[in-house]
Amino acid sequence: MANTDDPLSITFAALADPTRRAILTRLARGEATVGELGEPFEMSAPAISKHLRVLESAGLIAREVDARWRICRLRAEPMHDAHDWLEAYRRHWEGNLDRLVEFVERTHRAEAKKPASGAPRAPRKKP
Amino acid sequence: MANTDDPLSITFAALADPTRRAILTRLARGEATVGELGEPFEMSAPAISKHLRVLESAGLIAREVDARWRICRLRAEPMHDAHDWLEAYRRHWEGNLDRLVEFVERTHRAEAKKPASGAPRAPRKKP
DNA sequence: CTATCGATTAACCAAGTGGTTAATTGAAGG
DNA sequence: CCTTCAATTAACCACTTGGTTAATCGATAG
DSSP states (O other), X not given: OOTTSOXXXXXXXHHSOHHHHHHHHHHHXXXXXXHHHHTTSSSOHHHHHHHHHHHHHTTSXXXXXXXXXXXXXXXXXXXXHHHHHHHTTHHHHGGGHHHHHHHHHHXXXXXXXXXXXXXXXXXXXXX | OOTTSOHHHHHHHHHSOHHHHHHHHHHHTOOEEHXXXXXXXXXXXXXXXXXXXXXXXXXXXEEEEXXXXXXXXXXXXXXXXXXXXXXXTHHHHGGGHHHHHHHHHHHHHTTOOSOOTTOOOOOOOOO
């Protein structure tokens, strides 16, 4: 995941870590300092700092300096695009559509060796 | 992202790549062979094969052997959990709640040096 | 001024990622 | 039998990631 990646990839990559997701969950309850955010984890302070930098550069948190504390707060906007992207696949998981398509195809396989309906794969030439 | 990661992390990590997301988008239109999936990308066949392996071990696609072709189809179920996780943050991005909270806090900062409402951060002892 | 505290940066490491080319497997066809 | 084709595996590469410890920075307290 280079820094040249698109925003959606950066968002998903930032979310692909349980520590970072837990930090976001904590921040959903309200702002917190870096020390407070790191307290639940058996992890060094620099490790937390790195996680926060990933979240910040993904635009998922904002940091503000208050004396010698850094106050972190959630910026959930990037999640909106990720949510929207997933939304397009809702019909595929709802009603077990995946399994239905698979069932129909598997059922018809013995009768006719061609893909089930709704699967417009270009026919492979198999003379 | 080690193979010991939790399912949600594996799902998000699999989605954190534009090539893999494009493959999933293509599969949403119907099943396809590995060759068909790789055709739009200026990328070697082994590279596509690796992406497909990531998607398969994340449970996002299934492969089936048909003669010398591997038919890939979408398995969207893991996206459901990812979608649900993001759903919990909807109120934070809807109505620009983030900016609202920030505005309220920033407005009251000069009057009273304490966190804005809805931010139950443990008070740092600053005698 | 000095010590301390919250947090970050620096330097390093093991492991993973995303890509390559070359070799391999397995099925189809002349 | 031999070739060809779809796809994967093997071996390798540059780069990233997630973690560490040690050093640094800035602000506060004494």
